[in-house]
Amino acid sequence: xxxxxxRKISEVARLHLTEDELEQLTSEMDELLGHFKSVQDIKPSxxxxxxxxxxxxxxKNAMRDDSVVACDPEQAEAIRNEFTKRDGRYxxxxxxxx
Amino acid sequence: MKNPTHQPIVSAEExxxxxxxxxxxxxxxxxxxxxxxxxxxLKRAKAVDNRIREGKAGPLAGLVVAVKNNIxxxxxxxxxxxxxxxxxxxxxxxxxxxxxxxxxxxxVGSVNLDEFACGVDxxxxxLQRTKNPLDLERVPGGSSAGSGASVAAGMxxxxxxxxxxxxxxxxxxxxxxxxxxxxxxxxxxxxxxxLAMSLDQIGVISKDKAVMKRVFxxxxxxxxxxxxxxxxxxxxRKKPAEAKVIGVPKEFFEGxxxxxxxxxxxxxxxxxxxxxxxxxxxxxxKYTVPIYQLTMAAEFSSAMNKYDGLRYGFxxxxxxxxxxxFSKARDAALGKEIKRRIMIGTYITMKEFKDAWYSQALKxxxxxxxxxxxxxxxxxxxxxxxxxxxxxxxxxKMTPLEMYAADMLTIAANLTGTPAIVxxxxxxxxxxAIQFYGRHFEDDVLFGIG
Numbered sequence: 001x002x003x004x005x006x007r008k009i010s011e012v013a014r015l016h017l018t019e020d021e022l023e024q025l026t027s028e029m030d031e032l033l034g035h036f037k038s039v040q041d042i043k044p045s046x047x048x049x050x051x052x053x054x055x056x057x058x059x060k061n062a063m064r065d066d067s068v069v070a071c072d073p074e075q076a077e078a079i080r081n082e083f084t085k086r087d088g089r090y091x092x093x094x095x096x097x098x
Numbered sequence: 099m100k101n102p103t104h105q106p107i108v109s110a111e112e113x114x115x116x117x118x119x120x121x122x123x124x125x126x127x128x129x130x131x132x133x134x135x136x137x138x139x140l141k142r143a144k145a146v147d148n149r150i151r152e153g154k155a156g157p158l159a160g161l162v163v164a165v166k167n168n169i170x171x172x173x174x175x176x177x178x179x180x181x182x183x184x185x186x187x188x189x190x191x192x193x194x195x196x197x198x199x200x201x202x203x204x205x206v207g208s209v210n211l212d213e214f215a216c217g218v219d220x221x222x223x224x225l226q227r228t229k230n231p232l233d234l235e236r237v238p239g240g241s242s243a244g245s246g247a248s249v250a251a252g253m254x255x256x257x258x259x260x261x262x263x264x265x266x267x268x269x270x271x272x273x274x275x276x277x278x279x280x281x282x283x284x285x286x287x288x289x290x291x292x293l294a295m296s297l298d299q300i301g302v303i304s305k306d307k308a309v310m311k312r313v314f315x316x317x318x319x320x321x322x323x324x325x326x327x328x329x330x331x332x333x334x335r336k337k338p339a340e341a342k343v344i345g346v347p348k349e350f351f352e353g354x355x356x357x358x359x360x361x362x363x364x365x366x367x368x369x370x371x372x373x374x375x376x377x378x379x380x381x382x383x384k385y386t387v388p389i390y391q392l393t394m395a396a397e398f399s400s401a402m403n404k405y406d407g408l409r410y411g412f413x414x415x416x417x418x419x420x421x422x423x424f425s426k427a428r429d430a431a432l433g434k435e436i437k438r439r440i441m442i443g444t445y446i447t448m449k450e451f452k453d454a455w456y457s458q459a460l461k462x463x464x465x466x467x468x469x470x471x472x473x474x475x476x477x478x479x480x481x482x483x484x485x486x487x488x489x490x491x492x493x494x495k496m497t498p499l500e501m502y503a504a505d506m507l508t509i510a511a512n513l514t515g516t517p518a519i520v521x522x523x524x525x526x527x528x529x530x531a532i533q534f535y536g537r538h539f540e541d542d543v544l545f546g547i548g
Contacts, residue, residue, distance in 0.1 A: 042458075094420040
C-alpha cells in the first residue's frame with residue numbers, strides 16, 4: 001500500500017482527506033490488509049466449486065403490486081427542509097457536472 | 099457503583115419513577131442516555147396503568163426499555179452518535195419501536211453507541227463518553243455502550259441494541275448482564291441505521307433473562323418492510339427444540355484470558371450434569387476476524403454512501419460542486435474509525451482488487467457456514483467464552499487490529515447468522531461471561547440453557 005493508491009481510494013470513496021490522514025491510513029491499511037490476507041489461505045470444501053456467501057437463508061424474491069399510498073406530510077416536510085434553494089416547484093441540488 | 103436491585107413491577111408509573119430516579123442519580127456520570135423521553139414516558143406510563151386496570155394491557159406492560167440511538171423513534175433525535183447526524187430527527191418509528199409500543203412497554207430514551215455502531219468499547223461515540231457503571235474507570239463495551247450501561251445502572255429493565263459483530267453481547271458481558279443476538283432474520287430491521295446488511299441484527303440486553311425473552315418475543319416476527327424476516331413467522335410455528343448435546347469448540351479458547359477461560363470451563367463442567375458435552379473443532383474460527391472485517395467493510399462503505407451532506411443531517415457547502423461538497427462534508431463529519439472502514443471497504447470492492455479480497459472473504463464465509471452446519475448436525479448448541487478479556491480501563495492504548503481482535507468470539511454468529519446468548523459467570527463482571535451459539539431459528543433453545 002502506498003500513499004498514491006490511498007489517495008486514489010479516497011477519491012473513489014468521496015473522502016476529502018488531509019495529507020496527515022492519508023499518511024496514517026497508508027500505514028494502517030498496510031498493516032490491517034497484511035493481516036486480513038490470511039482469508040486467501042481458506043480453500044473451498046469442494047475444489048473448483050467455490051461459492052460466495054451473499055445471503056444467510058434461502059429467501060424468495062418478494063414482489064408486491066404497486067399501489068398509491070398517501071405521503072406522510074412530516075416526511076415530505078423533512079425532505080423539503082434539507083434543501084435551501086428552490087426553482088419554482090422544484091428543489092435545487094448542487095451542480096454535479098462542472 | 100453497586101449492582102442495583104431489580105424489584106418487581108408494581109405499576110408502570112411507579113416502575114418508571116424508579117428508573118428515572120436511577121437516571122437522575124447516575125447518568126450525569128455514566129452518560130448512557132443521549133435523550134431521556136421523560137414527559138412522553140410519564141404520559142405513556144399513565145395510559146399503560148389504565149390498560150392494566152382494564153385488563154387490556156400488552157405483554158410488556160410497564161417494562162421500561164431504552165433504545166440504541168441507531169434505531170428510529172419518531173420525532174426524536176437519531177444521531178448514530180455521529181456529527182453527521184447530530185441534529186437529525188427520525189421521521190418514522192422503527193418496526194421494533196412500533197412493536198414495543200404495541201406491547202405497552204415504556205420507551206424511556208435513546209442511548210449512546212460507538213459512531214454508526216463501529217467500535218468494541220463505546221469510546222468511538224463522537225457525542226459523549228459512556229462509562230461502565232460497575233467501575234467508572236472502565237469501558238462499558240460496544241458498540242451498544244449505552245444499552246449495556248443503562249441496564250447495569252438500573253435505568254431500564256431492558257435495552258435494545260444492534261449486533262453486527264457482537265455489539266449487543268460485548269456490552270452485556272462487560273456490564274455483567276444477559277445479552278442476546280437472535281437468528282439473522284428473526285427481527286425486522288426496518289428503521290435501524292444499517293452498518294452491514296448481511297450481518298446486522300437487533301438484539302436485547304437485560305439483567306433478567308426472562309425479561310429479555312419477553313422483549314424478544316414481542317419484537318420478533320415477519321415484516322414485509324424487511325425481506326430478510328420472511329421466514330421468521332413460519333419458524334415460530336415450529337415445534338420448540340430442546341438442547342441435549344453441547345459442543346465446545348477448542349478454537350474458542352485460543353487467546354482468551356486464563357481467568358475467563360477457566361471460569362467458562364468450570365461452568366461447562368457443571369453443565370455436564372444435565373447435557374452431553376463434546377469437544378469439537380471449527381478450523382475457520384481462526385479466520386473470523388479477517389473474514390468479518392472484509393465482509394463488514396465492503397457492506398459498510400456502500401451503506402455510508404447515503405451520508406453525503408445533502409440528504410441527512412450535516413450539510414456541506416451547497417454552493418460548491420456536488421462531489422467536492424460531498425467529500426468535504428464527509429471528511430468534516432465522520433470519525434477516524436468510520437473513515438478507516440470506508441477506505442478498506444472501498445479498496446476491496448474496487449474492480450481490480452475485488453477478486454483477491456471481497457470475493458475471497460465471501461468464499462471463506464461460505465466455508466465457515468459449511469463447517470458450522472456440519473458440526474451442528476451432531477450438537478445442539480456451542481459453548482465458549484463471550485469475550486477474550488474483561489473491560490479495559492479508559493486510555494489503555496489499542497491498535498485497530500487489537501480492537502478488531504476483541505470481537506473474535508462473537509463475530510462468527512453474525513457471519514453464520516446463528517443466534518447467540520451471553521450470560522454472566524458470577525456477580526463480579528471481572529469473571530467474564532459464557533456464550534452459547536444455537537442453530538438458525540432455534541433461538542428459544544438458548545433461553546433454556548445455562
